[in-house]
Amino acid sequence: MKVQFNFRSAVIEIICMLYVLLFVYAATSKLLDFQHFKIELGQSPLLSAFAEWIAVLVPAAEYITCLLLIIPRFRLTGLFLAYGLMVMFTVYIFIILNYTSFVPCSCGGVLEKLDWKSHMIFNLVFVCLAVLGILLHVRRNKMNGHQIKRVKIIRAFSAVTVCGICIVSILFIISENIIHYHNKLTRRFPQTPIQQEAVADLKLNSFYIAGVDDSHVYLGNTTAPLLVTTLNTRLFKTDEKMIDLARKDLPFRAVKISVQSPYFFVTDGTIPVVFRGRIQEWKAKLVFIGGEYFTTALALDSLTVAVVTNNSKTGDNVLGTITVGKNGKTILNPLILQKQVDGVFDTDGHLLYSKAMDKVVFLYYYRNQFTIADKSLKITDKGTTIDTITKAQLNIVRDKKHHQRKFSSPPLFVNKNCSLYRNLLFVNSAIPGRYEDDRIWKEASIIDVYNLNDKSYLMSFCIYNLEGKKMKSFTVLDDKIYVLVGTKIIRYKIGMKITSKYITKDK
Incomplete structure (x- = not known):
């Protein structure tokens, strides 16, 4: 009996020391690179919403467990x-x-080389070791006259197991709800949601x-306002045309294609005019002239153009x-753009349209x-x-001499660029999140993806700089993203993590 007792004690000691080594190493590595650990938790698809306090609680629990395992009196509790x-892990x-x-990505530290399935097997081994250690400890106490009823042990195992499963499951459910519907700038970056497929140098x-379809990309040029360059989906130039306008005698100042x-449209809100033509010919007829001046125009279909104009009374x-x-008319809705500061700069934004949803979307700058x-x-x-800025942070002054309103300091952008395809809104945000490395914002542009069906945040991804230059603009069509960076145009393929969220059919 004495040999069996020593054997049990040795096994218990080994199990306890293995746990102490594991938890001391794990907790210490977390604290030595605490900021990185918080970032990893913030990017977790499970605990993003609770990263701040879990980052402290987990190392503390691991140290406390080690302390209990070392002290013989509290070893069973440990x-x-x-x-x-x-x-729970x-x-x-x-x-x-x-x-x-x-x-x-997998955890760091000693388990960095393990994938998630291997990590799960590793954890299950330690679960079994803990069970063995508890049973041997109870058996040893029984032999020393400190009997613990089997029912109590079963109840303890059941309670700990159920509590562990419930705690993690409840945190997951609550975190998912917070991240998708009540998010306060905590982003998730899944692995490789986009992949670069092609790149071309435009030289300028x-x-x-100006637009994309299933087989072509159409480029306008600010220095040659009526020039249209056509690329195929492999980004090879296939055509270059100068648009032939039916009226060339107008005082054009802000031509946009x-x-x-x-169809294609040529607009200039300073006149104001709208021309329309077919892309097979690149000849445009005048279909609208006069009426309200506008700063932004977006063709919704062959007959309707959405515009941002000014209220004639308030400005x-x-x-x-x-x-x-022939039967043209203008509809204005002053309720859509909500004034906060001056009614002009504070209501600037992006005008978008989804054919699949048959909806107009206005996203504020x-x-x-x-x-x-x-x-x-x-x-x-x-x-x-998910950005937290609910009110435009603008400093505006009046230039009495020139009768103009101007920014007295650069405005704080929230939404720099965007694109809308079907029900998904892609937003190039200008505001860093809570658990993000500063290097990402220097090396890439961040795109946040939203589902307009339920107004939920889905995920984020990076479009990295090219030759030190950041993305200038982008547009999305189905499983492709076309991006302008400096003089280059890049095509990326969007993965199923995003495209699976599209609604299926156009109306």
């Missing part, structure tokens, strides 16, 4: 706590592998994307639609808000991005 922690990995939208940095295949920005042709309306400009919904 083994149960170690068992509970390993159960194992459930965490199980949920990541089976129920989350993406699988993050004055191009802008917009392609909605098979505030107003969203409107122009129906072109300087605040985290967007408005959704139908083509008759009836507001159907409103939403916010």
Whole structure:
């Protein structure tokens, strides 16, 4: 009996020391690079919303467990706590592998080389060791006259197991709800949601994307306002045309080309005029002249153009639609653009249209808000991005001599660029998140993806700088992103993590 007793004691000591080594190493490595550990938790698809306090709680629990395992009097409590922690870590990995939208990178430290499945097996081994240690400890106490009823042990195992599973599962459910619907600038970056497929040098940095369709990319040029350059999907130049306008005698100052295949539009809000033609000919007829001046124009279909114009009485920005042709009319809705500071600069933004949803979307430059309306400009919904800036932070002064309003300091951009395809809104944010490395913002542009069906945040990804230059603009079509960076145009393929969220059919 004496030999058996010594053997049990030795096994218990070995199990306890293995746990002490594991937890001391794990907790210390977390604290030595605490900021990186918080960033990893912030990028977790499971615990993003609770990264701040979990980053402190986990190392503390690991140190406390080690202390209990070292002190003989509290060793059984320490083994149960170690068992509970390993159960929670194992459930965490199980949920990541089976129920989350993406699988993050593996943990650092001694387990850095293990993938998630190997890590789960490692955890299960330590779960079994904890069970063995508890059973041997109870058996040894029984032989020393300190009997613990089997029912109590079973109840303890059941309670710890159920609590461990429930804690992680509840945190997952709550975190998912917070991240997708009540997010306060915590981004998630799944692995490789986009991949570069092609790049071409345009030789000039004055191009802008006028439109895309299934087989072509159409580029306008700010230095040659009526020149259209056509690329195929492999980004090879296939055509270059000068648009032939029906009226060339007008005082053009702000010509913009917009392609909605098979039509293209030429607009200039300083006159104001709208020309329309077919891309097969690149000849444009005058379909609208006069009426409200506008600063932004977006073709919704062959007959309707959405514009941002000014209220004739107050001077505030107003969203409107122009129906072109013989029976043309203009509809204005002053309720869509909400004034906060001056009604002009504070209501600047991006005008977008989804053919699949048949909705107009206006996303503000300087605040985290967007408005959704139908083509008759009836507001159907409103939403916010994950950025926390709800009011435009602008410093505006009046230049009395020139009768102008100007920025007295550079404005704080919130939403720099964006694109809308089907029900997904892609936003190039200008505001860093809570758990993000500063180097990312120096080396890349961050794109946040939102589902307009339920106004939820989905995920984020990076478009990295090219030759030290940041992305200038981008547009999305199905599983492709076309990006302008300096003099280059790049095509990326979008992965299933994003495209699986598209609604299926155009209306």
